[in-house]
Amino acid sequence: MFATLLKQLSTLAISLLGLTILTFILSLQSDTPVHQFQSDSVILQYFEYLQFLLNGDWGTSSIHKRSVLKDFLQHFPATIELILLAMILAVTTGLALGIIASTRRGGWLDNTLMTSSLVGYSMPIFWWGMLLVLLFSLTLGWTPVAGRIDFAYDIEPYTRFMLIDTLLHHNQYGFSAFLNALHHLVLPAITLSTIPMAIIARMTRSSLLAVLKSEYVRTARSKGISKQRIIWVHALRNALQPILTISGVQISIIMSGVIITEYIFAWPGIGKWLLEAVSRRDFASIQGGVLALSIIVIAFNLALDFISIYLNPRLRRPS
Amino acid sequence: MIKKSNENNDLMINSSLYRDTAWPTKLLLSLTALICCSCSPNRDEAGDEARDLLVYCSEGSPDSFNPQLVTSGTSYDATANILYNQLVTYKPGTTEITPSLAKSWSISNDGLRYTFNLREDVPFHGSQIFTPSRTMNADDVLFSFNRQRLESHPFHGISGGRYPYFKAQSMEQLIKDIRKTGEHQVEFILTRRESPFLSILATPFASILSAEYAKQLNRLRHPEWIDNKPVGTGPFRFERYEPDAYIRYKRFDDYFSDSKRVKNLVFAITPDAAMRFARFSAGECDVMSYPLPVHLRVAQKNDLKSVQTPGLNVAYWAFNTEKPPFHDAKVRRALTMAVDREAILQTVYDRQATMAKNPIPPSSWAYNKDITKVTYSKRKALELLKEAGYENGFSIDIWAMPIQRAYNPNARKMAEMIQQDLADINIDVRIITYEWGTFLSRVSQGLHHSVLLGWNADNADPNNFFSPLLSCSSAISGNNYAKWCSSEFDQLILKARTSSEQSERTQYYLKAQEVFKQEAPWLTIAHANNSVLIQPEVAGLMVSPIGNINFEGVTLEVQVADPIDDKVSQ
Numbered sequence: 024m025f026a027t028l029l030k031q032l033s034t035l036a037i038s039l040l041g042l043t044i045l046t047f048i049l050s051l052q053s054d055t056p057v058h059q060f061q062s063d064s065v066i067l068q069y070f071e072y073l074q075f076l077l078n079g080d081w082g083t084s085s086i087h088k089r090s091v092l093k094d095f096l097q098h099f100p101a102t103i104e105l106i107l108l109a110m111i112l113a114v115t116t117g118l119a120l121g122i123i124a125s126t127r128r129g130g131w132l133d134n135t136l137m138t139s140s141l142v143g144y145s146m147p148i149f150w151w152g153m154l155l156v157l158l159f160s161l162t163l164g165w166t167p168v169a170g171r172i173d174f175a176y177d178i179e180p181y182t183r184f185m186l187i188d189t190l191l192h193h194n195q196y197g198f199s200a201f202l203n204a205l206h207h208l209v210l211p212a213i214t215l216s217t218i219p220m221a222i223i224a225r226m227t228r229s230s231l232l233a234v235l236k237s238e239y240v241r242t243a244r245s246k247g248i249s250k251q252r253i254i255w256v257h258a259l260r261n262a263l264q265p266i267l268t269i270s271g272v273q274i275s276i277i278m279s280g281v282i283i284t285e286y287i288f289a290w291p292g293i294g295k296w297l298l299e300a301v302s303r304r305d306f307a308s309i310q311g312g313v314l315a316l317s318i319i320v321i322a323f324n325l326a327l328d329f330i331s332i333y334l335n336p337r338l339r340r341p342s
Numbered sequence: 343m344i345k346k347s348n349e350n351n352d353l354m355i356n357s358s359l360y361r362d363t364a365w366p367t368k369l370l371l372s373l374t375a376l377i378c379c380s381c382s383p384n385r386d387e388a389g390d391e392a393r394d395l396l397v398y399c400s401e402g403s404p405d406s407f408n409p410q411l412v413t414s415g416t417s418y419d420a421t422a423n424i425l426y427n428q429l430v431t432y433k434p435g436t437t438e439i440t441p442s443l444a445k446s447w448s449i450s451n452d453g454l455r456y457t458f459n460l461r462e463d464v465p466f467h468g469s470q471i472f473t474p475s476r477t478m479n480a481d482d483v484l485f486s487f488n489r490q491r492l493e494s495h496p497f498h499g500i501s502g503g504r505y506p507y508f509k510a511q512s513m514e515q516l517i518k519d520i521r522k523t524g525e526h527q528v529e530f531i532l533t534r535r536e537s538p539f540l541s542i543l544a545t546p547f548a549s550i551l552s553a554e555y556a557k558q559l560n561r562l563r564h565p566e567w568i569d570n571k572p573v574g575t576g577p578f579r580f581e582r583y584e585p586d587a588y589i590r591y592k593r594f595d596d597y598f599s600d601s602k603r604v605k606n607l608v609f610a611i612t613p614d615a616a617m618r619f620a621r622f623s624a625g626e627c628d629v630m631s632y633p634l635p636v637h638l639r640v641a642q643k644n645d646l647k648s649v650q651t652p653g654l655n656v657a658y659w660a661f662n663t664e665k666p667p668f669h670d671a672k673v674r675r676a677l678t679m680a681v682d683r684e685a686i687l688q689t690v691y692d693r694q695a696t697m698a699k700n701p702i703p704p705s706s707w708a709y710n711k712d713i714t715k716v717t718y719s720k721r722k723a724l725e726l727l728k729e730a731g732y733e734n735g736f737s738i739d740i741w742a743m744p745i746q747r748a749y750n751p752n753a754r755k756m757a758e759m760i761q762q763d764l765a766d767i768n769i770d771v772r773i774i775t776y777e778w779g780t781f782l783s784r785v786s787q788g789l790h791h792s793v794l795l796g797w798n799a800d801n802a803d804p805n806n807f808f809s810p811l812l813s814c815s816s817a818i819s820g821n822n823y824a825k826w827c828s829s830e831f832d833q834l835i836l837k838a839r840t841s842s843e844q845s846e847r848t849q850y851y852l853k854a855q856e857v858f859k860q861e862a863p864w865l866t867i868a869h870a871n872n873s874v875l876i877q878p879e880v881a882g883l884m885v886s887p888i889g890n891i892n893f894e895g896v897t898l899e900v901q902v903a904d905p906i907d908d909k910v911s912q
Binding site for chain 2: 086087088089094097098101153156160161164167168169170171173174175177179180286287288289291295296299302304
């Protein structure tokens, strides 16, 4: 167990090393240097660069002169809010659809679900998002087109998580501000969750089918264990392993998806911030943003690895 | 045996799970219910105060809240006419100068001294960290200009110390001194006669900031707040800015003019034009900036309102006169005849523009009406090319600007149309485009054969077209991308700039336009309209020819929704 953890951590260290070297080399290419280094040798400059990063000095935007790290942290809550809701939507709906499909294998419902998941899986997200806006916002008028909340609500950004901030304004607006914010989250979250949802549904179905066929499920059944218990305790827990792995891979899909989704819905998160930085050639922000996003993806994958190890005893032994 | 048990197993699980797995279905249903429950909470629940709200879907985030530090129209829109005032301003919707913070002014006979008498009743905004103790006076004017002008000024180096517009207009050379000649009187002393000076003072960089606020920030040891926690004299005061999301303003109730204004003004930042139009169509914003030609057409069909003003802008195709074959004016003239501009107006501008025959638009007082429009004729073009010795054709590059601007909504498409036109007269065209920053720097270096660009004036004086775009000095370092330098033309625009009689200036400019036509350094393509889309209840909004938007005097009128009510009241 300990050796495995150590192995995981060393992978993390190597990834971070590679990442910082890459962004450091990129920063050397830029005409407007993000940091001013004291030393002449490139290697010493790299260590200075690391020190800057650790001290929280990620540079200052060349356009609007704000601190990059502060800017990133300011935009991050909006992205987290969107990703969390999309992830919840993707996992719950994906699991549910997968289980429904696997229990009706070969039936019309299974076929419909699997076909639509294939479609969802191959959908270009910007087109899908636009389509949803066209249908739900413009034609039906059920959902707002863009933004995080109706501007009639004057919400002071305490935490910058709109759902929390609206609850903190409960005295002023009651729950209507919270509901309005939730209402604004629905369409972006659906757009973002579509691809991971489809993948999770397909994975759940195939994984569950494989497990349900296995010998030990049959043994369990022959012992007279209830069907519910078989699904929940025996089948799903074992089926969950590949699902979890797949969900982990989704984070990079979600990260790239969130950039497009935020652009479509004028969602003021990291994605929109990064795209804006790219269009204005704000190198300090691009560099800082890419570094931060990569660190998040790496950290997330590491966390998932640990959960997998916890769930699956076989992985605890180093190979 | 095994096979049988397998079937059994499947069967059992199938049937028994039917009930047990009803939960996923329930979950899906409840999710849908949640989505629908959160539907349609509306504005009314936010209370009366919030209802007097005007939302403007703007095209981008401002770079700063101090217009002295920036040059982008997006930043000007969010600051100059909302938070601040200038000494003089344009009458809404026109290019005529009227008093603003200065109630009157006089100009000395030699044109070197401008004396401004300031209004005495202009309060500054207050904020949590600042309570103004006095109204605006000469110190504030001195502070605002000296910060940009003098490197020794304590605020000069704050927020980077670059004042791009001030520099671009060479104001530090033009202004010799600014003197306080009274509590409410200032005098500008110039080094040379500069007729467009008043127009220059009406531009955003000449906004007046509070000297007292600067002092207060120095005490708080946060001088940089002057640029991101803005305090001005304008019709609205700054409330909050969430980068890339929104800017919130509140009505400034002590504003010196009693113009009508809404209580709350919000800029909803929406860079994507299609999304902006979607938000507008869904009623999420009352005013939409920079609609594309196609949006205007859709709006017309659906009886949505648009506000349009002929813009002070021009789109042009500049020939690099330093590169053969464009060093020959005959070739340049030939090419201007070979392009079907009618088709470009139709396809690229969707008719939301007028064809350009001069570099300045018809709304300018220096416009030469008597210039004859170049007529589209491939035969004449071929004849001219033959005369110049190019009957066998040649190949050129057209650089098309990669971004979309009101004055040139689609340079790429434009380039393709020119490419087809020129193919008919044996000219082979290669279209080149780069990312915007790279594009501009390469074009400045003169690496292009020809380039499709445009210009939007930032003040209403015709000099703002001629000097930066076509003078000899701008060919060396400036926006003269034709790299064209005609001594005759240069003399004319210099004389026009330094004489004070408008009739005299007009004569010089009329002549300059003739020289321009004869030499044809550009094919002038179009003057686009400046337009915004507005909801029916928005009243009093005007777009200035310069393109700035102004929310002073804009109100939301309650629409009579029910015709029955109307009858009852009658």
